[in-house]
Amino acid sequence: MNGRTIIALVFGIIGVAVLVWLGAWQVERLAWKNSILAQIKERIADAPVPLPENPEPERDKYLPVQIDGTFGDEALRVLVSRKLVGAGYRLISPFETGGRRVLVDRGFVGVNDPVPAPRGGNVTVTGNLHWPDDRGSATPENDTGGNIWYARDIDAMARQLGTDPVLVIVRKLSQPEQGVTPLPVDTAAIPNDHLQYAITWFALAVVWAVMTGYFILRAQAARKGAGR
Structure with missing residues (x-):
C-alpha cells in the first residue's frame, strides 16, 4: 500500500466518521424534538383554565383557556391556505369577557365564501x-384598509380592534358557527426535519465509503497494470 492509498484510506475513514457522527447527532435531535412535541400536545389538550390576568408568551403559550362573553361585530381577515381545501381567511374578532376585550381566532372560511357575522349572545369559547x-421575510405588509392581513400581528390587530394584545384560538364554541371551521392550535406547523437530516448524513457516509473504496481499488489496479 503506497502513500497515496494510505492518504485516501485515512481521508475516507475520517469523512465517514464525521458523516456518521452528524447522522447520530440528528437522531439525538429527533428524540429531543419528539419529546418537546409530545409535551406541547399534552399541554394543548389539558383541561381549560380561566384566562390569566396578564398572559405572557413564554409562560402561557398554548395554554388551554375557557372564556365567557360576547363577540364584537368586526372580523379581520387573515389570508391562509389549507391542504386539500385551498385559499381562505382566518377570522379574528374582538370578544368581551369579564370586563376585558381580547382577540379570538374564530376559524376558517373559503376565500370566495361570505364572512359570517360573529355568533350573537353569550358564548363560551374553549x-x-x-x-x-406568521411573518417571514417574504410576507407582504398587511392591507388594513382592504381588511386583508397576511400575518396575525397581535399588537397591530389589538390596536385595530381596540383589544388587549391577547389571542385565543377557538377549539370549540358552546354554539358552533355555521360556515366557519375552527382551526385549533396543533403541532403541525412546528418543523421536525431531523429524521430526513439523519438519513441524508448516513446516506452520504455510505456514498463516501463506496467512493473511497472505489478510488483505492482503482489505484491498486492501475499500479498492477503499470507493473506488468
Whole structure:
C-alpha cells in the first residue's frame, strides 16, 4: 500500500466518521424534538383554565383557556391556505369577557365564501392562547384598509380592534358557527426535519465509503497494470 492509498484510506475513514457522527447527532435531535412535541400536545389538550390576568408568551403559550362573553361585530381577515381545501381567511374578532376585550381566532372560511357575522349572545369559547409567528421575510405588509392581513400581528390587530394584545384560538364554541371551521392550535406547523437530516448524513457516509473504496481499488489496479 503506497502513500497515496494510505492518504485516501485515512481521508475516507475520517469523512465517514464525521458523516456518521452528524447522522447520530440528528437522531439525538429527533428524540429531543419528539419529546418537546409530545409535551406541547399534552399541554394543548389539558383541561381549560380561566384566562390569566396578564398572559405572557413564554409562560402561557398554548395554554388551554375557557372564556365567557360576547363577540364584537368586526372580523379581520387573515389570508391562509389549507391542504386539500385551498385559499381562505382566518377570522379574528374582538370578544368581551369579564370586563376585558381580547382577540379570538374564530376559524376558517373559503376565500370566495361570505364572512359570517360573529355568533350573537353569550358564548363560551374553549381554546388556546397563542402568539403565532406568521411573518417571514417574504410576507407582504398587511392591507388594513382592504381588511386583508397576511400575518396575525397581535399588537397591530389589538390596536385595530381596540383589544388587549391577547389571542385565543377557538377549539370549540358552546354554539358552533355555521360556515366557519375552527382551526385549533396543533403541532403541525412546528418543523421536525431531523429524521430526513439523519438519513441524508448516513446516506452520504455510505456514498463516501463506496467512493473511497472505489478510488483505492482503482489505484491498486492501475499500479498492477503499470507493473506488468
